[in-house]
Amino acid sequence: MEVSIGDVVMPGDTVKDITTITKKETIILGPGLRREADTVYAYKAGVLKKTEPAVYYVDSYQKRYVPNRGEHVVGIVTQKGGDIFKVDIGASEQASLSYLAFEGATKKNRPDIQVGDLVFAKLLVASKDMEPELVCVDSHGKEKKLGILSSEGMLFTCSLSLIRKILNHNSPLFNMLARNQAFEVAAGMNGRVWVKARTIQETIAIATAILAAEYAPLSDIKKLCSDIEKTLLLTQSGNMD
Amino acid sequence: MDMSEETPQSEYILRPMNCELNQLSMPDGSAMLMQGNTAVIAGIYGPVEAKLQKMIYDKASVEVSYSPIKGPTKVDDRMTEMYIKETCEAAIIVTFHPATAICINVQELEDSGGMLACTINAACLALINAGIPMKFTIAAINCMIQKDSEDIILDPDNIQLQEAKAEFTFAFDSMDKNVICCYTTGCFTETEFLKTMDRCKQASQYVFDFYRNLVKKYANVI
Numbered sequence: 001m002e003v004s005i006g007d008v009v010m011p012g013d014t015v016k017d018i019t020t021i022t023k024k025e026t027i028i029l030g031p032g033l034r035r036e037a038d039t040v041y042a043y044k045a046g047v048l049k050k051t052e053p054a055v056y057y058v059d060s061y062q063k064r065y066v067p068n069r070g071e072h073v074v075g076i077v078t079q080k081g082g083d084i085f086k087v088d089i090g091a092s093e094q095a096s097l098s099y100l101a102f103e104g105a106t107k108k109n110r111p112d113i114q115v116g117d118l119v120f121a122k123l124l125v126a127s128k129d130m131e132p133e134l135v136c137v138d139s140h141g142k143e144k145k146l147g148i149l150s151s152e153g154m155l156f157t158c159s160l161s162l163i164r165k166i167l168n169h170n171s172p173l174f175n176m177l178a179r180n181q182a183f184e185v186a187a188g189m190n191g192r193v194w195v196k197a198r199t200i201q202e203t204i205a206i207a208t209a210i211l212a213a214e215y216a217p218l219s220d221i222k223k224l225c226s227d228i229e230k231t232l233l234l235t236q237s238g239n240m241d
Numbered sequence: 242m243d244m245s246e247e248t249p250q251s252e253y254i255l256r257p258m259n260c261e262l263n264q265l266s267m268p269d270g271s272a273m274l275m276q277g278n279t280a281v282i283a284g285i286y287g288p289v290e291a292k293l294q295k296m297i298y299d300k301a302s303v304e305v306s307y308s309p310i311k312g313p314t315k316v317d318d319r320m321t322e323m324y325i326k327e328t329c330e331a332a333i334i335v336t337f338h339p340a341t342a343i344c345i346n347v348q349e350l351e352d353s354g355g356m357l358a359c360t361i362n363a364a365c366l367a368l369i370n371a372g373i374p375m376k377f378t379i380a381a382i383n384c385m386i387q388k389d390s391e392d393i394i395l396d397p398d399n400i401q402l403q404e405a406k407a408e409f410t411f412a413f414d415s416m417d418k419n420v421i422c423c424y425t426t427g428c429f430t431e432t433e434f435l436k437t438m439d440r441c442k443q444a445s446q447y448v449f450d451f452y453r454n455l456v457k458k459y460a461n462v463i
Contacts, residue, residue: 008453008460041376061263061459062371063270064286064372066288092287
């Protein structure tokens with residue numbers, strides 16, 4: 001079946017709009033699309049989307065993470081030994097993280113990381129034939145927001161499409177929540193979210209808000225946030241009595 | 242049991258299909274499918290790390306486990322597993338995730354005819370839900386030839402199957418409607434075989450439309 005932008009696509013559908021374009025711009029086929037000779041096929045079920053100038057992709061629901069270079073992920077350290085840590089990022093293979101890939105780390109000054117710690121890291125190498133490799137520094141050797149996540153926070157998992165939804169610049173969720181609560185959040189593209197707020201109640205409330213955003217349309221998010229704030233106020237006043 | 246399907250004008254109609262996606266929280270994709278009173282639940286894990294013996298360095302290995310409603314897995318169930326494996330492997334683009342494993346787990350819930358077709362359809366829906374790269378989707382159709390009247394009945398139930406001369410299960414791909422899987426029992430002639438295949442091919446469109454409507458229903462969440 002032939003489909004065009006905005007349609008629901010199924011694996012095996014052909015995308016017709018791409019083939020007729022004769023612009024000079026290079027066309028980029030994103031996730032969910034593949035080319036065979038002159039035809040573009042979808043290989044995932046979802047919604048076909050296009051971003052200007054000519055990037056085409058299929059937005060699909062997925063829970064399993066497939067590493068992509070440059071993405072930020074939340075990982076759990078599973079093994080310590082020699083020069084590298086092994087980190088579980090929810091992909092088919094464990095990622096490696098060098099102990100030198102932290103800010104200010106030298107051979108003598110090793111970072112203090114134990115098995116079970118959470119790290120927020122960036123994928124330096126991600127290819128289907130190779131083991132993924134993580135770093136906790138940018139190209140200037142600075143940590144910025146990367147590094148170990150404190151054990152006082154809470155970790156939970158959600159679908160990959162939800163992560164894309166909340167990390168979208170147009171998403172009002174975090175701005176709404178941040179108006180009345182102070183919290184820290186690290187959302188990895190691998191579907192893991194780490195949250196830390198001032199109290200346990202607030203942390204749980206924020207986690208609930210993020211998970212509830214999956215099935216809420218953009219217009220309902222404002223109401224969702226105020227509902228959660230109200231409930232939070234009630235529980236807090238209940239604690240004081 | 243609904244016997245009204247014997248009426249000639251409903252010959253092309255399959256038993257009603259019901260499906261719920263993503264019911265299970267642990268697997269990466271799952272589908273619970275009912276075709277008439279036949280029900281199965283399928284869960285997919287993948288792409289996950291492959292065991293060393295089963296690892297194929299240039300493609301993903303597909304592992305299927307089928308559990309019957311009672312008792313341990315028997316030889317017949319192993320055959321079902323093989324049918325699911327070969328059929329799904331034809332659809333999955335295995336080269337996209339080399340050296341990994343894609344595990345398909347199917348649990349039988351109730352058998353009232355057309356079990357193999359139902360398991361293949363459920364596995365396909367679970368693969369769609371898990372976001373596994375696929376060349377096309379698959380629709381499996383079960384049908385039979387009646388003993389006395391020589392009529393072809395599509396998607397028969399248990400009671401209808403008791404009067405069967407031969408039973409067929411065909412799986413088709415969504416692109417060219419080619420046969421990818423064929424399972425037959427009983428005696429039949431070549432013309433009968435081709436006729437049933439043609440009838441199933443027409444009916445497969447109904448299943449593909451069902452898949453698309455299902456995805457449309459949950460696509461607004463994305």
